[in-house]
Amino acid sequence: MKVNVQKIDGAAAGDIELSDTVFGLTPRADILHRVVTWQLENRRGTARATRERSEVARTGKKFGRQKGGGTARHGDRAAPIFIGGGKAHGARRREFDVSLNKKVRALGLKMALSAKAQNGLVVVDSLELTDAKTKALAAAFGKNGWNGKVLVIDGDVIEGNFGKAASNLPGVNVLPAVGANVYDILKHDTLVLTRSAVEKLEARFNG
Incomplete structure (x- = not known):
């Protein structure tokens, strides 16, 4: 699956080939429901x-x-x-420590990513900003049409200036690739992945 890549300001930055085994599955509501229930139950304290x-x-x-x-x-x-x-x-x-098979958890994350790939996925080249200000970042989001709740996933670590600028934007959350999870992906309207995040997520399943 080939997807266009853009920069934060909306300029084109080539394209990227997404793995069909991670981003090309047919989402199943029952699998997603099981994984989301498992996540939320395990957040609860005893x-x-x-x-x-x-x-x-x-x-x-x-x-x-x-x-x-x-x-x-x-x-x-x-x-x-x-x-x-x-x-x-x-x-x-x-106690609310519900157990769920690792294969089902992995499948749920793939299906959540696939659901966003069908509607709501954006791939950016990187999160580096020329003007690391919240106002400038909000303007870039508006220009790109990223309205509502936006989840941004970076590679190993979140780019520092972007993380600071995005921290004051309502409805915008930023995670490293290791923190990607089904519940957060599904509850946001737009999923923004960097090239590094795509590589990390595909390596997570294919490695």
């Missing part, structure tokens, strides 16, 4: 359990007379009705 009556550190000694005290006949300070007592019907510990 739900803490509350301590119930048998777990709080209170005395079990009967603290009042059975009769004549003028109060109810309690036998345990850990009862839920007392301050410091256990929680009645408390929350249980829940």
Whole structure:
């Protein structure tokens, strides 16, 4: 699959051949759903359990007379009705570490990239800026028609000046190639890859 390459300012910069095994697959909603669910579930922290009556550190000694005290006949300070007592019907510990086969994860990322290759993929030569200012970068984005949410993926590391200039643009996120993931790719309207990012992503699957 041959795709035109441009510079950040919109000028043409040749073309690039994308691997059909990475960018030419037919996306499947069930695979993408499984991978996105796996990602979001693993972001969740463990739900803490509350301590119930048998777990709080209170005395079990009967603290009042059975009769004549003028109060109810309690036998345990850990009862839920007392301050410091256990929680009645408390929350249980829940863990959200869902497992997913590595092959399915890799397939999901390929399908996400393929979905953007069909609609919403832009390949740029590099992220080097002549004017490393947020205002100038915003103007370049508008000129290129990159509206809405934009995800920019670079090679090993993010180009420093571009990262600083893009940090103040709303809806724009920048990642190194190693951080490419299905959820972020799908939730953005436009995916911008550098030549270096394309090489890293293809090597990630073909190596």
